[in-house]
Amino acid sequence: MAGLRTAEGARRAGYTGPITFLGAEAHAPYNRPPLSKELLQTEGQGHADVAFPIRSALEEGVTWVLGRAAVSLDTARTVVVDDAGDEHPYSALVIATGLRPKPLPIDDHGLGGIHVLRTLDDAVALREVLRPGANVVILGSGFVGCEIAATAAKNGATVSVVTQSRVPLLRAVGPLLGAEIRRRHEEHGVRFFTGESLFGLVGDPAVERVILTSGVMLECDVLVVAVGSDPNIEWLADSGLDVSDGVLVDGGLRAVGVDGRVNPDVFAVGDVARYPNPLFDDVARRVEHWNLPTETGKRAGQLIAAHLAGEDCEPLAAAGFAPLPSFWSDQYDAHLLAFGMTYLADRSELVAGSPDDECVVEFYRGDDLVGVCGIGMRSAVQAYRTRFATPALQ
Amino acid sequence: MIKIDVDMDKCQHYGQCVFEAPEVFQLNADDKLEYQAEAPDEMLADLEAAADVCPMQAILITKA
Numbered sequence: 269m270a271g272l273r274t275a276e277g278a279r280r281a282g283y284t285g286p287i288t289f290l291g292a293e294a295h296a297p298y299n300r301p302p303l304s305k306e307l308l309q310t311e312g313q314g315h316a317d318v319a320f321p322i323r324s325a326l327e328e329g330v331t332w333v334l335g336r337a338a339v340s341l342d343t344a345r346t347v348v349v350d351d352a353g354d355e356h357p358y359s360a361l362v363i364a365t366g367l368r369p370k371p372l373p374i375d376d377h378g379l380g381g382i383h384v385l386r387t388l389d390d391a392v393a394l395r396e397v398l399r400p401g402a403n404v405v406i407l408g409s410g411f412v413g414c415e416i417a418a419t420a421a422k423n424g425a426t427v428s429v430v431t432q433s434r435v436p437l438l439r440a441v442g443p444l445l446g447a448e449i450r451r452r453h454e455e456h457g458v459r460f461f462t463g464e465s466l467f468g469l470v471g472d473p474a475v476e477r478v479i480l481t482s483g484v485m486l487e488c489d490v491l492v493v494a495v496g497s498d499p500n501i502e503w504l505a506d507s508g509l510d511v512s513d514g515v516l517v518d519g520g521l522r523a524v525g526v527d528g529r530v531n532p533d534v535f536a537v538g539d540v541a542r543y544p545n546p547l548f549d550d551v552a553r554r555v556e557h558w559n560l561p562t563e564t565g566k567r568a569g570q571l572i573a574a575h576l577a578g579e580d581c582e583p584l585a586a587a588g589f590a591p592l593p594s595f596w597s598d599q600y601d602a603h604l605l606a607f608g609m610t611y612l613a614d615r616s617e618l619v620a621g622s623p624d625d626e627c628v629v630e631f632y633r634g635d636d637l638v639g640v641c642g643i644g645m646r647s648a649v650q651a652y653r654t655r656f657a658t659p660a661l662q
Numbered sequence: 663m664i665k666i667d668v669d670m671d672k673c674q675h676y677g678q679c680v681f682e683a684p685e686v687f688q689l690n691a692d693d694k695l696e697y698q699a700e701a702p703d704e705m706l707a708d709l710e711a712a713a714d715v716c717p718m719q720a721i722l723i724t725k726a
Contacts, residue, residue, distance in 0.1 A: 273714065276710075280707065299719050301717060318719075320719070321722070323710070558717065559678075559715060562714050562715060594678070596674075596676055596717050598674065603674055603676070605676055644693070645693070646675060646676060646677050646689060646693045647677065647689050647693050650677050650680065650681065650689070653681060
């Protein structure tokens with residue numbers, strides 16, 4: 269997605285030359301949020317239901333090399349090597365390799381019945397086993413875990429969520445809304461095991477039961493591991509880029525080397541990019557919210573077009589990059605919408621409505637508003653968009 | 663002219679599009695999306711931006 273948005277952005281900014289998309293997945297770019305919701309519960313849905321439309325600007329001069337993963341980058345020779353050994357030379361490179369789910373934190377002993385959800389293929393495989401009556405155990409209570417729990421419960425599965433956290437979605441929406449989300453899940457029969465992790469698995473050749481650290485044993489036909497993600501940066505190990513947590517980039521999304529120097533022809537966008545956001549502070553972070561692949565892609569596209577046109581990119585890069593993160597989530601009839609970096613907050617405050625119906629919650633770090641999240645009340649939440657700009661940027 | 667189609671079965675009325683192209687998209691008093699089905703060509707970039715930010719990817723922009 270971030271790669272697609274970058275290409276569109278470069279075209280919009282005047283770049284007319286060739287573009288190659290190199291992707292590990294066999295599918296053209298698609299939208300991931302439905303993978304834990306509509307696509308997961310609708311038999312027969314596939315790529316066509318989630319594919320991004322390819323705009324006319326990308327119908328010409330574009331080569332798709334799909335089902336091939338990048339395995340190394342040589343910034344001196346300006347080539348990327350793929351897993352078939354083919355070299356792809358570049359004038360400008362966009363790193364948009366995204367994330368992969370963290371694995372099960374204990375030995376899986378090669379057992380079947382263990383799933384993750386990141387790709388379309390993951391979702392189709394999971395859909396096959398989320399049958400009515402299935403005993404589904406979800407490890408993790410972030411957005412992916414909670415949305416799968418809601419979908420599985422709606423499908424008639426028996427769902428247990430196992431989480432080290434006190435309440436689901438704690439980091440993203442805080443204790444008040446997290447507790448409310450838990451209540452809504454429990455209304456639909458989902459059981460929560462908080463402050464817990466997995467101790468062991470029982471079964472052969474597929475998992476049949478899981479044992480929690482407290483000793484509780486749960487029947488388990490399907491174990492879903494949803495304990496966060498890691499950036500796909502291993503292929504950049506010898507590239508000389510700073511990939512200590514994702515790819516460090518400057519305000520122009522240009523990759524920074526371990527020597528601290530900016531690579532003017534290498535960009536990183538989407539979930540894999542780590543950058544400071546002057547709306548909040550000067551700490552470089554990876555932010556895994558859905559709107560940022562688009563924001564980073566548009567920005568990088570502008571820079572790439574300027575770079576390839578031989579223009580001086582420094583003024584553009586120095587202008588900084590201050591996207592407003594946004595996320596949403598649908599679980600049952602709860603429609604969450606948020607702006608900002610809620611997880612930077614040290615306190616949250618209910619300012620309108622009631623959590624068991626509709627409400628708005630503000631998030632503060634000290635005296636600074638860093639985020640807002642609502643259940644419903646969209647106009648009220650949307651109205652916060654302009655309140656995050658720092659005085660320095662205005 | 664540009665033609666705007668919103669798949670109202672997909673739309674969850676998040677209103678992200680309103681911020682990108684307020685001339686075409688609005689949330690009404692009940693927080694439901696309302697939109698115009700046509701817009702002039704010069705709005706193409708704004709309308710594509712609105713389609714891009716739609717969480718449900720429910721907005722289709724076509725040049726008529």
